Amino acid sequence: MTVFALADCNNFFVSCERLFRPALEGRPVVVLSGNDGCVISRSEEAKALGLGMGVPFFEVRALCAERGVEALSANHELYADLSRRVSAVLRRHAPVVEGYSIDESFLTLPADGTQEARARALREEVRRWTGITVSVGLGPTKALAKLASDRAKKAGGVLSLLDPGVRERLLAELPVEQVWGIARRSADRLAAHGARTAAEFAALDDAVLRKTLGVGGLRLARELRGQSCLTLAESAPERRSVTVSRTFGRPVGALAALEAAVASFAARAAERARRHGLKAGSVSVFVGWREDGRAVSDAADARLPPTADGAALIRAAKSLAERCFVEGRSYRKAGVVLGALEPDDSPQAELFDDGRPERARRLMKAVDRLNAALGAGALRFASEKVSRSWTPQASRRSPSWTTRWEDLPGVRA
């Protein structure tokens, strides 16, 4: 028998920033999303000031200035690298580690009474080796482990919900919308059946659960009862789609600029697909703008012979952008989604194959190698460069301390 554990990095993005700027320790710090739009990570001091998760930065800018809050633009390159390092340590402690998000991993531990000691040891090693603090939740199911990790932060870093009595007390007082997988819509529907706490939710009749929230809801309720329904993914599931999208730094009204943005997104998406050894059989482009104060969007998509060739995907994306484009609209964001992904290992001969796919494959391989050696973006398609007027703002970005030679921190004795 095994138990589930969830290791969750505390205030992850802020913690990453502090690693290389210890002066931020003990001070209120927030990390902002693209265009410095929203608050997406907060230090404990920032939370104490009442800065909420996901609030628009412009609403709290004055408060931040007044209270000396350090606001930083997100540096995902740095966070991704540190996330990999944390996972590497976790893998030393558990045979199966399922990366759930950039800052959370599920793992299993043997149910032999040593779980809490193991969890503490793991937490200590992650801290010592990476500088990141994790909270660990233990439970007989994934949903309960997740719930335990939420509470672990205030309980010394490790919390177990393996004891049924402890579990019952917690679920009885927990508002149902704090359960993993239950948000407002579902909470409203559950309230109609008189279930407002996690315990009341778990106690609902199976048929009612199925009818109200579908199979997912039923599974979740069973998980809260201690009956394990969700298994640990032994290996990462095949990726279904790749999206690259951005809110523009300033509105885009010209087709040429929109096409340049979309070309750039398609190139990045193609790179990501190649990194996963995949090719795409469909491309979709979406654009967003504002009308009477509300956000509206449009999209167009197309099938194409599966490919990971940047040039082919750029061509497709640009023609879709043209299809979406309407003169006079002031676009605020756009994105490219690659779908119908499949492994790129079987060079399935195309009908009327003239050797071009193979040449494109070799070209892309060379581009990827050069960009890996010289730094991302060293080599780009000309169509990306026509206009960069759409580039998002990120004026408060920290250096990529661990992934770019030119950003390597220096140490003075």
Add this chain to the structure above:
DNA sequence: TCTGGGGTCCTAGGACCC
């Protein structure tokens, strides 16, 4: 007047997650 039963595949949209 009465209009089957069972299946597949695809897509759009809803809901949720971090």
Add this chain to the structure above:
DNA sequence: TCTGGGGTCCTAGGACCC
């Protein structure tokens, strides 16, 4: 004036097939 970016799964309904 200013609200991110990247994902997943499920469901309902339409088209189509025998």
